[in-house]
Amino acid sequence: MKITLPDQSVKEYAGSATPRQVAREISEGLANAAVAAKVNGRLVDLDHTLTEDASLAIITKRDEEYVSVLRHTASHVMAQAVLRLYPNTKLAIGPFIENGFYYDFDFESPVTMADAAKIEAEMAKIAAEKLPLTRFLLPRDKALEEMRDQPYKQELIRDLPEGEEISFYTQGEFTDLCAGPHLASTAEVKHFKILSVTGAYWRGNEKNKMLTRLYATAFTKKQELDDYLLQLEEAKKRDHNKLGRELELFTTSDVIGQGLPILLPKGARVVQLLQRFVEDEEQKRGWLLTKTPFMAKSDLYKISGHWDHYKDGMFVLGDEEKDDEVYALRPMTCPFQYQAYLNRPRSYRDLPLRYNETSTLFRNEASGEMHGLIRVRQFTISEGHLMCRPDQLEDEFRRCLDLCMFMLKTIGLQDDVSYRFSQWDPNDRAKYIGTEEQWDEAQGMMKRILDHLEIPYKIGIGEAAFYGPKLDIQIKNVHGKEDTLITIQIDQMLAEQFNMEYTDKDGTKKRPYIIHRTSIGCYERTLALLIEKYAGAFPTWLAPVQVKVLNITDRTDKTCSEIMEKLQ
Amino acid sequence: MRAEYDDRNEKIGYKIREAQMEKVPYMLVVGDREAEEGKVSVRFRKEGDIGTMTLEDFITRITEEIVSKRLP
Numbered sequence: 125m126k127i128t129l130p131d132q133s134v135k136e137y138a139g140s141a142t143p144r145q146v147a148r149e150i151s152e153g154l155a156n157a158a159v160a161a162k163v164n165g166r167l168v169d170l171d172h173t174l175t176e177d178a179s180l181a182i183i184t185k186r187d188e189e190y191v192s193v194l195r196h197t198a199s200h201v202m203a204q205a206v207l208r209l210y211p212n213t214k215l216a217i218g219p220f221i222e223n224g225f226y227y228d229f230d231f232e233s234p235v236t237m238a239d240a241a242k243i244e245a246e247m248a249k250i251a252a253e254k255l256p257l258t259r260f261l262l263p264r265d266k267a268l269e270e271m272r273d274q275p276y277k278q279e280l281i282r283d284l285p286e287g288e289e290i291s292f293y294t295q296g297e298f299t300d301l302c303a304g305p306h307l308a309s310t311a312e313v314k315h316f317k318i319l320s321v322t323g324a325y326w327r328g329n330e331k332n333k334m335l336t337r338l339y340a341t342a343f344t345k346k347q348e349l350d351d352y353l354l355q356l357e358e359a360k361k362r363d364h365n366k367l368g369r370e371l372e373l374f375t376t377s378d379v380i381g382q383g384l385p386i387l388l389p390k391g392a393r394v395v396q397l398l399q400r401f402v403e404d405e406e407q408k409r410g411w412l413l414t415k416t417p418f419m420a421k422s423d424l425y426k427i428s429g430h431w432d433h434y435k436d437g438m439f440v441l442g443d444e445e446k447d448d449e450v451y452a453l454r455p456m457t458c459p460f461q462y463q464a465y466l467n468r469p470r471s472y473r474d475l476p477l478r479y480n481e482t483s484t485l486f487r488n489e490a491s492g493e494m495h496g497l498i499r500v501r502q503f504t505i506s507e508g509h510l511m512c513r514p515d516q517l518e519d520e521f522r523r524c525l526d527l528c529m530f531m532l533k534t535i536g537l538q539d540d541v542s543y544r545f546s547q548w549d550p551n552d553r554a555k556y557i558g559t560e561e562q563w564d565e566a567q568g569m570m571k572r573i574l575d576h577l578e579i580p581y582k583i584g585i586g587e588a589a590f591y592g593p594k595l596d597i598q599i600k601n602v603h604g605k606e607d608t609l610i611t612i613q614i615d616q617m618l619a620e621q622f623n624m625e626y627t628d629k630d631g632t633k634k635r636p637y638i639i640h641r642t643s644i645g646c647y648e649r650t651l652a653l654l655i656e657k658y659a660g661a662f663p664t665w666l667a668p669v670q671v672k673v674l675n676i677t678d679r680t681d682k683t684c685s686e687i688m689e690k691l692q
Numbered sequence: 693m694r695a696e697y698d699d700r701n702e703k704i705g706y707k708i709r710e711a712q713m714e715k716v717p718y719m720l721v722v723g724d725r726e727a728e729e730g731k732v733s734v735r736f737r738k739e740g741d742i743g744t745m746t747l748e749d750f751i752t753r754i755t756e757e758i759v760s761k762r763l764p
């Protein structure tokens with residue numbers, strides 16, 4: 125077995141080894157400072173058994189991964205505190221996450237933020253007790269016995285592969301089912317804070333019981349914790365769901381429903397300005413506007429594949445069992461614009477054909493997911509579908525990207541984005557249409573284009589659309605949550621589904637490539653991002669009210685009215 | 693240009709604070725002196741008072757800012 129260290133040096137072992145052993149061989153000092161290890165990029169315990177060739181890094185307090193281990197241990201400390209205070213609580217899961225950790229609990233009686241201080245005080249006590257954490261392994265039947273009072277843990281154990289040793293961590297009277305890794309003692313969990321209490325379904329499934337999730341964070345230094353809490357305060361003030369309502373940009377109504385925000389005059393004005401800007405720019409760059417219906421018969425979605433792959437996400441009008449014709453509100457514009465392409469035969473000279481449209485789309489998402497202007501069931505987006513020949517694809521892709529970047533730059537978001545090359549998951553074939561060869565070809569082509577344009581992307585496996593790979597332009601909101609703002613997709617499968625073709629120079633019929641693209645994202649979300657980015661103080665060209673005239677005295681009333689006339 | 697006139701019988705300090713809360717980029721304050729001189733006293737976002745100028749000069753300034761879609 126070969127173990128490759130971060131400096132690329134290689135250690136060879138005849139049998140198995142543990143990271144602790146490797147650390148000790150490097151130096152006694154490293155072994156003493158080690159808190160965990162990273163094997164092939166995954167954090168593991170120092171006593172993890174290595175049996176195959178792997179890359180290995182020893183994690184000490186100096187590494188950025190340390191804080192993740194600290195947070196995981198803090199989650200155990202929080203669970204221990206909860207059990208001391210509320211002994212009949214059932215424990216679910218408690219991982220570390222970006223910027224913090226959480227633990228899901230099934231409490232006997234409700235626990236709220238009002239109880240946070242009490243839990244934090246108990247956590248501080250556990251830290252002061254300096255309890256060592258020890259790891260042990262049990263076979264499945266013993267593991268189930270160990271967790272006899274914890275039904276959620278038992279369910280997790282039953283899902284683990286048969287015959288595998290199951291790892292536990294103990295600190296004082298508290299034991300948790302856990303893969304680790306952990307710090308050696310609770311003493312290091314010093315600077316922590318419970319941030320919020322929310323509901324979360326067991327295993328994220330709406331059909332399961334709603335549990336109570338305690339979000340919290342922990343840091344190595346007090347100053348880091350204080351800075352982070354201050355940053356959270358600032359983010360709260362900028363939260364579009366709060367500020368956007370205060371500034372009367374949007375509201376919601378119980379009788380209209382969740383995920384269906386109402387844009388008030390000021391919010392509607394900002395969206396109108398953005399939309400005019402986008403449509404004018406699209407026109408300048410050779411896009412042709414279409415206006416297509418908001419709904420279609422199921423026939424259309426059956427051809428496009430949406431009926432098989434996206435039906436749960438659509439609002440279906442009518443009952444398939446009883447009605448002759450069933451309609452559905454559109455979740456995307458593509459199949460509608462393809463009908464425009466199919467209006468007459470196309471020749472190679474007609475391409476590229478660039479269709480744009482500002483469409484209102486409908487997506488039936490779970491109520492639990494609804495949030496302000498960001499998680500919505502109806503939204504409006506300026507998007508485009510471009511049909512082209514293979515020799516035009518790269519240049520057209522570049523132009524689409526350039527259009528999106530120009531728009532992001534104009535509204536000031538270009539430095540806040542990152543790129544994700546979203547690919548299919550070959551192990552989840554049912555989610556996609558097309559053959560493996562088609563996917564390899566489309567992704568290979570997209571990779572060549574992205575590499576040629578020197579776009580610094582990361583890869584997202586399983587993030588592709590069901591009909592093709594995408595370049596997703598990602599943005600983080602004020603709370604650090606990442607969302608897709610813009611996507612540009614290359615698609616060679618829907619042209620086949622819709623039998624779209626063109627006559628090439630040599631008279632043969634060919635399938636066009638299709639590029640799907642958005643512009644500045646859906647207007648609702650872009651409005652939310654702008655509210656948060658500018659804390660409500662929009663650039664002057666977008667401000668719903670640009671100038672306010674204020675008279676000091678009634679005597680200047682006439683002058684002010686004249687000024688108003690000249691301004692408007 | 694999208695302009696509003698706050699002609700309420702309130703103290704000027706109160707009207708300014710309120711316009712700031714609404715995040716309005718520009719405020720034109722007009723008292724006896726400004727009316728007499730044919731000028732406006734301009735306040736701009738957080739920068740506050742940026743001096744008095746003729747209405748024409750103000751319109752030139754803001755128009756340039758809007759047309760160029762200048763970011764704050």
Ligand SMILES: [Zn+2]
Pocket residue numbers: 196200218300301302303304
């Ligand atoms: Zn754990």
Ligand SMILES: [Zn+2]
Pocket residue numbers: 456457458509640641
């Ligand atoms: Zn599309």
